[in-house]
Amino acid sequence: xxxxxxxxxxxxxxxxxxxxxxxxxxxxxxxxxxxxxxxxxxxxxxxxxxxxxxxxxxxxxxxxxxxxxxxxxxxxxxxxxxxxxxxxxxxxxxxxxxxxxxxxxxxxxxxxxxxxxxxxxxxxxxxxxxxxxxxxxxxxxxxxxxxxxxxxxxxxxxxxxxxxxxxxxxxxxxxxxxxxxxxxxxxxxxxxxxxxxxxxxxxxxxxxxxxxxxxxxxxxxxxxxxxxxxxxxxxxxxxxxxxxxxxxxxxxxxxx
Amino acid sequence: xxxxxxxxxxxxxxxxxxxxxxxxxxxxxxxxxxxxxxxxxxxxxxxxxxxxxxxxxxxxxxxxxxxxxxxxxxxxxxxxxxxxxxxxxxxxxxxxxxxxxxxxxxxxxxxxxxxxxxxxxxxxxxxxxxxxxxxxxxxxxxxxxxxxxxxxxxxxxxxxxxxxxxxxxxxxxxxxxxxxxxxxxxxxxxxxxxxxxxxxxxxxxxxxxxxxxxxxxxxxxxxxxxxxxxxxxxxxxxxxxxxxxxxxxxxxxxxxxxxxxxxxx
Ligand code: HEM
Numbered sequence: 001x002x003x004x005x006x007x008x009x010x011x012x013x014x015x016x017x018x019x020x021x022x023x024x025x026x027x028x029x030x031x032x033x034x035x036x037x038x039x040x041x042x043x044x045x046x047x048x049x050x051x052x053x054x055x056x057x058x059x060x061x062x063x064x065x066x067x068x069x070x071x072x073x074x075x076x077x078x079x080x081x082x083x084x085x086x087x088x089x090x091x092x093x094x095x096x097x098x099x100x101x102x103x104x105x106x107x108x109x110x111x112x113x114x115x116x117x118x119x120x121x122x123x124x125x126x127x128x129x130x131x132x133x134x135x136x137x138x139x140x141x142x143x144x145x146x147x148x149x150x151x152x153x154x155x156x157x158x159x160x161x162x163x164x165x166x167x168x169x170x171x172x173x174x175x176x177x178x179x180x181x182x183x184x185x186x187x188x189x190x191x192x193x194x195x196x197x198x199x200x201x202x203x204x205x206x207x208x209x210x211x212x213x214x215x216x217x218x219x220x221x222x223x224x225x226x227x228x229x230x231x232x233x234x235x236x237x238x239x240x241x242x243x244x245x246x247x248x249x250x251x252x253x254x255x256x
Numbered sequence: 257x258x259x260x261x262x263x264x265x266x267x268x269x270x271x272x273x274x275x276x277x278x279x280x281x282x283x284x285x286x287x288x289x290x291x292x293x294x295x296x297x298x299x300x301x302x303x304x305x306x307x308x309x310x311x312x313x314x315x316x317x318x319x320x321x322x323x324x325x326x327x328x329x330x331x332x333x334x335x336x337x338x339x340x341x342x343x344x345x346x347x348x349x350x351x352x353x354x355x356x357x358x359x360x361x362x363x364x365x366x367x368x369x370x371x372x373x374x375x376x377x378x379x380x381x382x383x384x385x386x387x388x389x390x391x392x393x394x395x396x397x398x399x400x401x402x403x404x405x406x407x408x409x410x411x412x413x414x415x416x417x418x419x420x421x422x423x424x425x426x427x428x429x430x431x432x433x434x435x436x437x438x439x440x441x442x443x444x445x446x447x448x449x450x451x452x453x454x455x456x457x458x459x460x461x462x463x464x465x466x467x468x469x470x471x472x473x474x475x476x477x478x479x480x481x482x483x484x485x486x487x488x489x490x491x492x493x494x495x496x497x498x499x500x501x502x503x504x505x506x507x508x509x510x511x512x513x514x515x516x517x518x519x520x521x
Pocket of ligand 1: 510
């Protein structure tokens with residue numbers, strides 16, 4: 001056998017083995033038993049997080065010198081819908097945040113109204129599910145007092161955030177949305193932020209309003225928030241998993 | 257000379273060992289999947305995107321081909337087909353190293369956290385048992401005589417020449433083997449769990465001091481990667497030595513507990 005043939009044979013055998021290994025891994029990944037096991041793990045992770053984070057602990061707050069010089073924006077950089085473009089053109093003068101659903105008094109708030117609500121400033125670390133972190137300063141209306149103002153009905157269990165951006169394209173499932181349970185909605189660091197690093201929120205970071213939920217990963221921090229809806233269950237919304245990325249396989253509780 | 261079979265590994269060690277081996281392989285492959293979502297490492301609290309400590313990036317070459325560039329502490333290496341670019345596509349680690357093979361951060365995370373439970377609980381039970389049963393000081397801690405420089409030196413030479421202990425000496429782990437096992441079970445395995453937890457913003461709110469002890473979240477992520485690299489290195493050497501020092505005897509001992517040695521009359 002010539003050297004070349006032999007090399008070809010070895011490379012071929014290697015490729016075949018590699019292919020088998022890959023197919024095996026992906027087969028394992030598809031197996032219902034493995035998926036059931038993983039589902040158990042996920043349920044355990046959720047319970048552990050809820051048990052540990054029940055005490056309303058605060059996320060660490062940093063000093064102004066720690067702020068990232070270049071805070072990375074992710075997801076939608078600019079919602080290119082006619083509605084959003086029109087709002088942007090008028091510098092959000094006509095924008096209103098709607099608070100409705102299972103509330104006693106539905107609200108419709110301008111940016112000026114939001115600025116008059118109980119506010120909080122915080123310098124926190126933003127952790128992306130991809131693995132990177134940036135530190136930024138946020139100022140915004142605390143979600144808790146706002147919800148108290150609207151008055152939650154007894155049946156309200158979750159707060160859903162409907163956004164202006166279509167990260168998933170056209171169609172009913174294309175819109176970005178997120179949801180929190182009441183424990184996180186009423187956490188003192190949960191804000192509807194209108195300011196970042198001392199300036200009005202920029203378009204890539206979610207102008208005019210984004211959510212901050214400091215003890216969870218970046219995808220929970222919905223940008224371009226248009227409407228806040230109190231619900232008993234989010235099963236009927238879009239893919240039914242409680243958020244844009246949740247509908248695409250990510251965990252609803254994103255504390256890790 | 258007669259061949260006798262001694263009892264070498266207790267049942268708890270054998271069970272914990274194989275559970276750990278399975279969890280480790282799945283954690284590694286799913287961990288590399290997660291790493292591929294942002295194949296760069298930093299030190300400190302936050303990511304300085306302009307100055308990563310490690311980064312695997314695609315870069316165009318003159319003839320329009322994609323080349324994979326791996327940067328470590330400011331030095332750049334061409335790692336095409338392994339890191340940065342493989343199968344003509346931009347990706348940190350290649351498809352054969354990740355679970356699943358295609359890009360899916362969501363599925364990688366689900367596997368990783370499920371296996372992390374198995375790994376951490378199994379590891380904690382093993383450590384507890386190892387400590388309480390006396391296994392730690394009886395079998396894993398080098399004896400006074402094994403720790404003498406002369407003995408250590410001889411052991412290193414023996415390893416280099418692939419000469420493995422025989423007879424009575426084969427009843428126990430040799431000193432280099434003991435160090436390697438102790439480093440794995442007392443340093444690397446606990447580090448994996450702790451640095452893993454410190455990447456969780458939720459856990460950071462519960463125990464802020466721990467992530468500070470590692471120097472920040474991005475440092476914790478880098479240490480997580482480095483200690484995983486240490487485990488991979490151990491794993492490769494471990495497998496080679498298992499194979500070279502009597503594959504079937506070794507494997508049987510870790511499965512049934514029985515190990516054959518040759519002793520004089
Ligand atoms: C499938 C791959 C593996 C095989 C075939 C294997 C095989 C073995 C064998 C035969 C022994 C006994 C050595 C002796 O009696 O001298 C052993 C011990 C050990 N292995 Fe592995 N191993 C594997 C994977 C791993 C991994 C992934 C780790 C850790 C990350 C690991 C950690 C250990 C430790 C700590 C011991 C000592 C256990 C004790 O005495 O408490 N092994 N392995």
